[in-house]
Amino acid sequence: MNIKELHNPVWKRSDNLRDPSVYKASDGYYLFYSRYSNNDWSRPENWSVACTFTRDFIHFENDRDISGKGFASPGDVIQWNGKYILPYQSYPDVPTMLCYSLSEDLKNWSDPVFFLEEAMELPWNQANRVIDPTFVTEGERLHCFFVGTDRVHYQSATNLVGHAYTDDPELKKWIITTVDKPLIGAYDEAPDGAENVTVFNNGKEWVMIYSEGLKNQHLAYIVSTDLIHWHSRGRIDIPVQSWLTTRYGAPFVWKEDDCWMMILMGEDKDSHTTLGLLTSADGFSWKLLSEQ
Structure with a gap:
């Protein structure tokens, strides 16, 4: 990733992109996020946990849902007992509950375990x-x-x-x-x-x-x-x-060689959400990438 080549927002789609998290692998970055579609917050079929892969935060590939409909808000991917584990939640049906999925390759994920x-x-x-x-x-x-x-x-x-x-x-x-x-x-x-x-x-x-x-x-x-x-x-x-x-939130932070990186969800004046990047030398003071 060459930060000097990047501009905010780094990724936008027709869907609303929310709740990002990043897993840094040896060959690039797995970007997990909530895919929110059709502008109806109350319908489970408009929500899913999705994933895309990028080597440079310019080109994104293999964007797809990794959960069924009615799930959202992926957290940190960790390694646990020889497998990757991704926490997230059911949404928006009540009761809203925590769950996780397991993977051996960061590509194929198990059904949710509550x-x-x-x-x-x-x-x-x-x-x-x-x-x-x-x-x-x-x-x-x-x-x-x-x-x-x-x-x-x-x-x-x-x-x-x-x-x-x-x-x-x-x-x-x-x-x-x-x-x-x-x-x-x-x-x-x-x-x-x-x-x-x-x-x-x-x-x-x-x-x-x-x-x-x-x-x-x-x-x-x-x-x-x-x-x-x-x-x-x-x-x-x-x-x-x-x-x-309009507002911003849902931060996720990881370490690059010479700085900390944050990916952030932003909402524009049309209520559409996209993803942008910030950098920091100490993890407390943050600087946005320039806007395109």
Whole structure:
């Protein structure tokens, strides 16, 4: 990938492209995303988890759905017990649940396996829905960050971030660390909460970047040394480009040789969503690629 040759948005289609995540392989990049079609949010047949492959973020090939209809929001692909595992969610039918698929080659994926169903019953998850899974491996321990929704204690539906971990190779026994209260709640700048978490280690600490707010969505970050206790919240401001004039969110971060990369979903004035790239030297201050 030659960053100097790239311009935002790096990828756009007639479908709405949402919730990107990237797996960097030896021969290029697998880009996973939510494909949203036909502008009817409520119909499961308009949602699917999709994947495309690119070597340079200019040419994209083999774009196809890897889930059935009625699924969305792919998280981090990790390697687990000799296979790749991709977390995502059922959507939009209720109950909205977390699931994952397994693969041996990043191309062929298993049917969804549902997990962490107990998160639907958390006292702060009043809507009994669990969305936006993010996996992080720490040795033989697997962490999962997820989002629930409270429709009782706030003026409007509010998304809140929770956390669980497992030492079970079969991913069936989970310990939820956020039973009594969420990891990320509502703030003055984001009274309707947070969603779409990405987590990476900068060599000194864990950094979480997430979509803060739903109506007035922007990016924020917190840091941790153990993936359980988080602090030092800050806002990430980025310049406006035409492909993200309405709002932006659903960040995903990975490391290139000389910088950090972020892929981001942007919504333009016509409510169409596309994907763009940012770079950072430290993972906190981000610069958009130039707009085409």
